Amino acid sequence: MKTHRPQRPSRRLGILVGAVSAALALTACSGGGSEASGDGTLTIGAATNLQTLDPQMAAVAQEYYVNPVFDTLIHAQPDGTFEPGLAEEWEIVDPVTFELTVRPDVVFSDGEPMDTDAVVANFERGMGMEASPSAAFYSNIAGVEAVDDSTVRLTLSEPTTDMLSQLSRLPGMMMSPASFEANPETTPIGAGGWTYDAAASNAGEVQVYRANPDYWDTDRVGVDTVEIRALEDASAATNAVLDGQVDVIEMRSEADRSTLDNGSLQLIERANANVYYVQIMDTDGTLIEPMGDERVRRALNLAIDRESVMKGLQFGQGDPSPSFWLEETPYYDEDLEDLAYDPEEARDLLAEAGYADGFSVTFPSFGAITEVAESVQQMWGEIGVEVTIDQVEPGTLADVMRNGTTAMAVTLARGFTAESHYDERHAPGSPYDPLGTDRGDVAELADIALNAETEEGQAEGWRDVYSYLIEQGYLMVVAHQIPVVVAAEHVSGAELSPSDNLPKPYDITLD
Amino acid sequence: MLRVALSRLAALIPLVFVASFTTFLLLQLTAVDPAVVRLGETATDEAYAAFRHELGLDRPVLVQFGSWLLGAVQGDLGVSWSSSTPVTELLMSRFPVTLAISVGALVVGLLIGIPAGIAAGIRAGRSTDSLLTGAASVGQAIPSFWLALLLVAYVAMQTPWFPATGYVPFGTDPGEWLRSIALPSLALGAAAAGAFARQTRAGFVRVLHEPYIRTAVAGGLARRRILWRTALRNAAVPVVTTIAGQAAVLVGGAVVIEQVFALPGLGQLVLNAIRNGDMPVVLGFVVLMALLMAVIQFLLDLAYALVDPRVRAS
Numbered sequence: 001m002k003t004h005r006p007q008r009p010s011r012r013l014g015i016l017v018g019a020v021s022a023a024l025a026l027t028a029c030s031g032g033g034s035e036a037s038g039d040g041t042l043t044i045g046a047a048t049n050l051q052t053l054d055p056q057m058a059a060v061a062q063e064y065y066v067n068p069v070f071d072t073l074i075h076a077q078p079d080g081t082f083e084p085g086l087a088e089e090w091e092i093v094d095p096v097t098f099e100l101t102v103r104p105d106v107v108f109s110d111g112e113p114m115d116t117d118a119v120v121a122n123f124e125r126g127m128g129m130e131a132s133p134s135a136a137f138y139s140n141i142a143g144v145e146a147v148d149d150s151t152v153r154l155t156l157s158e159p160t161t162d163m164l165s166q167l168s169r170l171p172g173m174m175m176s177p178a179s180f181e182a183n184p185e186t187t188p189i190g191a192g193g194w195t196y197d198a199a200a201s202n203a204g205e206v207q208v209y210r211a212n213p214d215y216w217d218t219d220r221v222g223v224d225t226v227e228i229r230a231l232e233d234a235s236a237a238t239n240a241v242l243d244g245q246v247d248v249i250e251m252r253s254e255a256d257r258s259t260l261d262n263g264s265l266q267l268i269e270r271a272n273a274n275v276y277y278v279q280i281m282d283t284d285g286t287l288i289e290p291m292g293d294e295r296v297r298r299a300l301n302l303a304i305d306r307e308s309v310m311k312g313l314q315f316g317q318g319d320p321s322p323s324f325w326l327e328e329t330p331y332y333d334e335d336l337e338d339l340a341y342d343p344e345e346a347r348d349l350l351a352e353a354g355y356a357d358g359f360s361v362t363f364p365s366f367g368a369i370t371e372v373a374e375s376v377q378q379m380w381g382e383i384g385v386e387v388t389i390d391q392v393e394p395g396t397l398a399d400v401m402r403n404g405t406t407a408m409a410v411t412l413a414r415g416f417t418a419e420s421h422y423d424e425r426h427a428p429g430s431p432y433d434p435l436g437t438d439r440g441d442v443a444e445l446a447d448i449a450l451n452a453e454t455e456e457g458q459a460e461g462w463r464d465v466y467s468y469l470i471e472q473g474y475l476m477v478v479a480h481q482i483p484v485v486v487a488a489e490h491v492s493g494a495e496l497s498p499s500d501n502l503p504k505p506y507d508i509t510l511d
Numbered sequence: 512m513l514r515v516a517l518s519r520l521a522a523l524i525p526l527v528f529v530a531s532f533t534t535f536l537l538l539q540l541t542a543v544d545p546a547v548v549r550l551g552e553t554a555t556d557e558a559y560a561a562f563r564h565e566l567g568l569d570r571p572v573l574v575q576f577g578s579w580l581l582g583a584v585q586g587d588l589g590v591s592w593s594s595s596t597p598v599t600e601l602l603m604s605r606f607p608v609t610l611a612i613s614v615g616a617l618v619v620g621l622l623i624g625i626p627a628g629i630a631a632g633i634r635a636g637r638s639t640d641s642l643l644t645g646a647a648s649v650g651q652a653i654p655s656f657w658l659a660l661l662l663v664a665y666v667a668m669q670t671p672w673f674p675a676t677g678y679v680p681f682g683t684d685p686g687e688w689l690r691s692i693a694l695p696s697l698a699l700g701a702a703a704a705g706a707f708a709r710q711t712r713a714g715f716v717r718v719l720h721e722p723y724i725r726t727a728v729a730g731g732l733a734r735r736r737i738l739w740r741t742a743l744r745n746a747a748v749p750v751v752t753t754i755a756g757q758a759a760v761l762v763g764g765a766v767v768i769e770q771v772f773a774l775p776g777l778g779q780l781v782l783n784a785i786r787n788g789d790m791p792v793v794l795g796f797v798v799l800m801a802l803l804m805a806v807i808q809f810l811l812d813l814a815y816a817l818v819d820p821r822v823r824a825s
Contacts, residue, residue, distance in 0.1 A: 049783055051549060051594050059551030130561035133550040139557075185595045203596055203604050204783075205678065205775035229773075231676065232783070236773035239663055239675040394786050396542045398552040424553055431556055 040224035042491070042505055045231040045240055045249035049204055053188040053196060055173035056126045059133045060415060063170060064502045068209040068226045069109075070173035070190035071216075073100060073119070074164055076497040078271055080329075082164045086114060086174055086191060090167075095159035095451050096142075100152045100167075106191055106216045108176035114191045116146035121177040123154065136423070137162075137171045159450040161458045162419040169499055193221040193506055204230060209505075222493065222509035241265065247491050247510070250501055251484040253368070254314045266487045268503070270496035273480040274414040275324055276372045278304075279425060280474050282407035284438040290359045291407060297473025298339075299349035303383045305341040309375050309479045319480040324413075324466050326480060330459035331418055333467040346383045358384025364392045364400040364409050372478055373410040404434035410478060415499040418462035422446055426469055442468055519809050527801045531583070534797045535576050535790070543788035545592045566592055579794060588798065589791035593784070598795035601780060606799070608678050608776035611688075612695040612768060613761040619700025620707050620757060625750070627704070628711025632746070633738065635716045643708060650705030655764050659698035659771040667694060676773035695772045699764050703757045710753040714746030721745070748815065755811040759804060 194209035285292020449461025766778030
């Protein structure tokens, strides 16, 4: 019988195995990819996928992808102060004139000099870009010129108190002018501590950067290689750092703290908080009549129980202050503590304004903001104000808030400065003033801050602006959330500057 | 077979057109503004408008689709609005990852499902059959993402054998590549194994009651030969159909599994593209999937011909 045993099935089995092997081998065609971290490789898990490596086209939230390649003119410190970077010195000549002294003998990674001509060329390129996320900054520059071999002068259209902060971020990142005509979105050339390794990088997975031997401050380059891995799923990011696959991640939710605070990981807090707050677009009752009454807005503010939000949503972390700015900042106003939770006074104020039976409002909401909006919904419900939460599509909340049909929304402010947040969110005529509503004296107060000639004067000015916004009920703080970065035990030197979501790789070493 | 291939190709053209146009229209319904996604919430209205103009979003809707279609028929699927990378390049860099875990899941499904189905079919009505059929039902019922989470929590995180996240290309390190796709393939393949087992069992039970099997037994053919040559081949036709169906399901299921294991595959790519309103990438994905389904269908035709002489003859 054995001689009659058919042979073809076994051949077919062989073909099947071969076909499967071939199909699996096809998968070998993928290019690039992550390798296990070894000595000298810092692996960072990022919450977003790379969009561009051109710093003048990068969104603020993607700054970490360009940090290794591009050094900035000025360096921001974790305590909010500034130190020299590619600019050795700076001077505020007058409120609209700013001068930078460029550090000598610095070269880009392509060997081109990082001199005054390069700095001027960078600003001119930015000023010529209409569709840049940093367009608001560039549009305020009226002119840029090299005054001498080491000095660059910026002439502004309007005074700003944000120049140092901006020059420590994306607009302060200097690109080699020789790279402008190439494709800086994929082949970035800067004067930073690392150069981009396109061959080892893989779109959507990992971006790889190698130490730049020509960096002007080599002491700050403590690792040979930096890898930034896209880990958009929060659970995957948590698992990756727990499993030792990445060295640093951003803690996405306070709910993860108990898992991550396991004794073998470091939790590094940023000095300045993110703020969940109710943004009032309809400041004069154009859409919802009661919102035009200052007593109503004050009542709504007094009805927010920040202690409960902190305990319930943030596991006791954060700060329950009604102030937008916390005590350690120069803009803090302790008088605002009078606006702490007081539902009785809130009800009295509503009654006094003629709304004892309350009224109805709608919050557009999305994602993590929804649970904060639901807290406000419940708290305002207790004083008779009915809140309907309208879920919007991902990525559309800003549009909805700016389209002129939305009276108010719970939102999150992060990585801001006093001036940038005011300009973007609260200034009359700003994108978040689609109704062109009456915002009282706030513009005059902002002018005082912007034209102050000393840092103390500017700080005092901005404190007055934010105190006014809160006292008027244009801005109602719900919670302060302290951003946290999780780092493996062997990571040293990781710090967060005020605008950082993830630490810059500079000064980080691996033990 | 050439005629079959040509007919499949001819059917592909209207399929791709209808699928891409429907997807395009559906994307028009979303309120996501790619300019806001790309430039962030801090950009100015002027910057948004300039970016929309750069993308051509200020043109009439049908002109936008026509422009994409014109490029697509020439092999140019456009450039991602989110990352400015050519769509073809993005799809080709992600496809191997999805293919790896989909084929891996198919292998897991076949290696577990076919033997289990044969064993249950041969012992139909006995306790082995009940046990295997029950296990197959459980395999099909467990959501793949839940199994994936369990595998991460109890296998990847508790042992050094498999990574919890990430993908290593075959070319970089074949061993690491296998480790990186093992758990995703298992999570994705469990349901396929259940489907194959049930289909194989049903086919075997049906075939074993056919008159030609009785004739073969009466003719004195060895049981092993009857089972492996006659019964298996006849029971295989519906299994082949199931394999083709499962292949499509696996590619879809890979979307979720890629999220759990942070694998840079097509699933993650298209999910982000939809979230970001990145139309060229979504449309490119649809075209690729239509092509893939046509290839699977063609391979199914080939497989039918391989296992069923009547198909070959026709």
